[in-house]
Amino acid sequence: MGDDFTVVLDGIRTGSEQARAAGEGAGAVKLGELATSIAGALRGTRSATSAGELATAWDAAVASLSADLKDHSRRLAESATVYEDTERAVETSFSSTGPDRAI
Amino acid sequence: MVSIGDIRAWQPDALDAAFDALTSRQDTLLGLADELDAARVPPGWSGDAASSAASWHGTLTERTRRIVAGVSAVRRAVGETSDAVVAVGRALGEAESLARFHGFAIGDDSLVSDVHPPVVAAADVDAVARERARVQAEIIDRLEQILRRADDVDADFSGVLGRAARDEIDDGSGLSLSGASTAGASAGGLSTIEPPPGGTPADNAGWWAALSEQEREALITDKPELLGNLDGLPAEVRDEANRGRLGDERARLEAEAARLQADLDDNLFGGTFTNADADLDHVNAKLASLDAIEKTLEQGDRQLLLLDLSQERAQAAVAVGDVGTADHVAVFTPGLGSTVNGSLEGYDDNMERLRQQAEAESDRYGDGGSVAAVTWIGYQAPQPGVEGYNPLDSDSVLRDDSARRGAGDLADFYRGIDASRATDPHLTALGHSYGSTTTGFAVQQDTGVDDAVFFGSPGVGTSHIEDLNVPPGHAYRIEARNDPVADFGAFGIDPSHLDGMTGLSAREETLPGGRRLAESTGHSDYLTQDSTSQYNMSVVVAGQHDRRVQDDGRGWGDIGSWPIPGTY
Numbered sequence: 001m002g003d004d005f006t007v008v009l010d011g012i013r014t015g016s017e018q019a020r021a022a023g024e025g026a027g028a029v030k031l032g033e034l035a036t037s038i039a040g041a042l043r044g045t046r047s048a049t050s051a052g053e054l055a056t057a058w059d060a061a062v063a064s065l066s067a068d069l070k071d072h073s074r075r076l077a078e079s080a081t082v083y084e085d086t087e088r089a090v091e092t093s094f095s096s097t098g099p100d101r102a103i
Numbered sequence: 104m105v106s107i108g109d110i111r112a113w114q115p116d117a118l119d120a121a122f123d124a125l126t127s128r129q130d131t132l133l134g135l136a137d138e139l140d141a142a143r144v145p146p147g148w149s150g151d152a153a154s155s156a157a158s159w160h161g162t163l164t165e166r167t168r169r170i171v172a173g174v175s176a177v178r179r180a181v182g183e184t185s186d187a188v189v190a191v192g193r194a195l196g197e198a199e200s201l202a203r204f205h206g207f208a209i210g211d212d213s214l215v216s217d218v219h220p221p222v223v224a225a226a227d228v229d230a231v232a233r234e235r236a237r238v239q240a241e242i243i244d245r246l247e248q249i250l251r252r253a254d255d256v257d258a259d260f261s262g263v264l265g266r267a268a269r270d271e272i273d274d275g276s277g278l279s280l281s282g283a284s285t286a287g288a289s290a291g292g293l294s295t296i297e298p299p300p301g302g303t304p305a306d307n308a309g310w311w312a313a314l315s316e317q318e319r320e321a322l323i324t325d326k327p328e329l330l331g332n333l334d335g336l337p338a339e340v341r342d343e344a345n346r347g348r349l350g351d352e353r354a355r356l357e358a359e360a361a362r363l364q365a366d367l368d369d370n371l372f373g374g375t376f377t378n379a380d381a382d383l384d385h386v387n388a389k390l391a392s393l394d395a396i397e398k399t400l401e402q403g404d405r406q407l408l409l410l411d412l413s414q415e416r417a418q419a420a421v422a423v424g425d426v427g428t429a430d431h432v433a434v435f436t437p438g439l440g441s442t443v444n445g446s447l448e449g450y451d452d453n454m455e456r457l458r459q460q461a462e463a464e465s466d467r468y469g470d471g472g473s474v475a476a477v478t479w480i481g482y483q484a485p486q487p488g489v490e491g492y493n494p495l496d497s498d499s500v501l502r503d504d505s506a507r508r509g510a511g512d513l514a515d516f517y518r519g520i521d522a523s524r525a526t527d528p529h530l531t532a533l534g535h536s537y538g539s540t541t542t543g544f545a546v547q548q549d550t551g552v553d554d555a556v557f558f559g560s561p562g563v564g565t566s567h568i569e570d571l572n573v574p575p576g577h578a579y580r581i582e583a584r585n586d587p588v589a590d591f592g593a594f595g596i597d598p599s600h601l602d603g604m605t606g607l608s609a610r611e612e613t614l615p616g617g618r619r620l621a622e623s624t625g626h627s628d629y630l631t632q633d634s635t636s637q638y639n640m641s642v643v644v645a646g647q648h649d650r651r652v653q654d655d656g657r658g659w660g661d662i663g664s665w666p667i668p669g670t671y
Contacts, residue, residue: 011145022138029128034121041117044109045257050264057268065166072159079152
């Protein structure tokens with residue numbers, strides 16, 4: 001396996017790990033409950049109503065982002081695996097048919 | 104619409120906690136920048152898959168930026184709303200204190216109920232009822248402004264929350280999370296509500312009370328012209344705002360003077376066929392007025408409570424002492440010929456000495472209460488000259504138009520003093536000559552004035568004492584010997600013949616302790632130091648009414664001014 005190819009694969013794997021970390025980090029940010037607390041502080045106002053809507057929107061946005069970051073991580077990892085497997089297969093292929101092989 | 108009950112239930116502490124938590128969440132989100140950056144497509148990876156991964160990474164980064172922008176906007180809005188909620192709560196607390204002090208109660212529905220009406224003597228029933236109605240109206244005005252502010256805060260805050268919920272907060276340009284945070288925060292600011300258009304002094308006081316400290320400081324710095332002349336605002340605020348305007352006003356007037364002078368220089372006929380020469384005179388008089396104001400302020404312990412250069416002649420009010428804290432406040436209104444450039448320094452000197460005299464009397468006989476005295480040249484007083492003596496001119500001293508116009512502003516100035524403070528001071532209106540007519544018209548309104556002294560008065564704008572809205576027995580006149588103006592009876596009957604008006608002496612007198620006081624004669628010596636006239640004003644101002652020296656002040660001139668029964 002060539003050095004450049006190895007570097008790219010390492011980069012993809014690192015990207016995958018960081019995307020997963022970002023997804024987990026984003027998922028841990030509980031924004032909706034904060035918006036709910038704002039609604040409770042100003043009961044009876046339009047702001048309370050808007051804060052309730054914001055709680056729902058924020059919860060959905062954060063959950064979706066977290067999930068998509070993790071999904072991105074998974075696909076990057078799968079890509080790296082596919083590239084590596086393919087490279088090994090090609091390498092194996094060349095090794096079995098190459099000029100040094102005794103006939 | 105927000106109600107008083109809603110405001111009472113608001114929880115600023117919970118908003119503060121939400122602000123802190125949002126700060127923490129914002130930091131966490133900004134901390135994702137490293138992970139997102141490291142998740143980029145690595146150099147060297149190319150092809151369709153790499154392009155797809157890069158595109159998706161960009162989408163995820165942008166979605167993170169939008170959340171960051173929304174959080175930053177809401178965080179700022181929560182912080183400013185928390186400050187505003189505290190301010191609104193404080194303003195409501197002040198209104199509740201005012202209500203409790205006067206026996207009123209404020210309901211959750213904003214209803215101001217008279218729960219503890221005082222028991223008063225029959226003779227005082229009308230005056231007390233009038234005063235309570237004034238206080239009740241002030242409380243209602245304050246509540247209206249508190250609710251107006253609360254609605255404004257709610258509308259602004261709700262707007263930010265709604266835009267965040269709909270993902271409409273602008274996250275700016277670029278790719279960084281910090282850039283999105285900055286852009287989002289800029290979208291989360293609440294507006295500062297402007298003063299109520301045409302508001303009463305109590306409206307203005309309520310508006311100011313409901314602003315946060317940050318908003319107040321920003322207004323004083325950025326919009327002093329909005330505050331300086333606003334009756335109902337604290338004296339120290341008006342003073343700071345008006346002082347802050349002096350430099351800009353001078354520069355503006357100097358530029359205007361230079362422009363007018365250039366017009367005159369360029370015109371072969373000078374100002375013969377234009378108004379440029381008259382306009383230049385007015386501008387130069389206003390510059391001289393600024394000189395007079397600054398010299399007066401240099402005396403120290405002064406407050407500039409009014410600065411209006413928008414009229415033909417400058418208008419100003421300068422207090423000696425602190426109107427915001429003094430136990431006794433006097434407001435002096437001068438008459439014919441009064442101008443800021445020509446009269447302020449002299450009258451301010453009179454007020455300084457009157458204040459010292461009043462405090463000395465208060466120390467000697469009373470409670471040692473502090474005194475502030477204001478020279479109020481807040482109207483276009485008639486001027487000597489063709490216009491001033493022309494009965495067909497509305498600015499003439501022979502007509503009451505100027506006095507009536509000035510009285511409206513003067514009444515608001517009186518009301519503003521009471522409205523600007525947590526506790527009303529003992530307030531005395533002093534009016535000299537035509538200024539006494541202006542004062543007379545002013546105190547015919549509900550103003551909170553406790554005592555009124557008219558001296559050298561050609562009439563107080565009415566022939567009936569009950570028209571003057573001061574407590575019974577608290578309207579005074581002083582007439583010096585050989586003061587013909589005091590016998591004119593031009594605006595209502597001669598005050599010397601007004602039943603119920605208490606005459607105070609301007610003659611030479613010896614007080615019970617042996618102190619000798621000098622006589623004032625003519626029209627312009629009423630405020631002379633150590634005169635009986637000045638002494639009488641000082642004891643009224645100090646609330647030492649039993650120390651006054653009474654005298655009917657009648658002379659030959661009063662025979663001629665005796666009104667014919669049935670004609671007034």
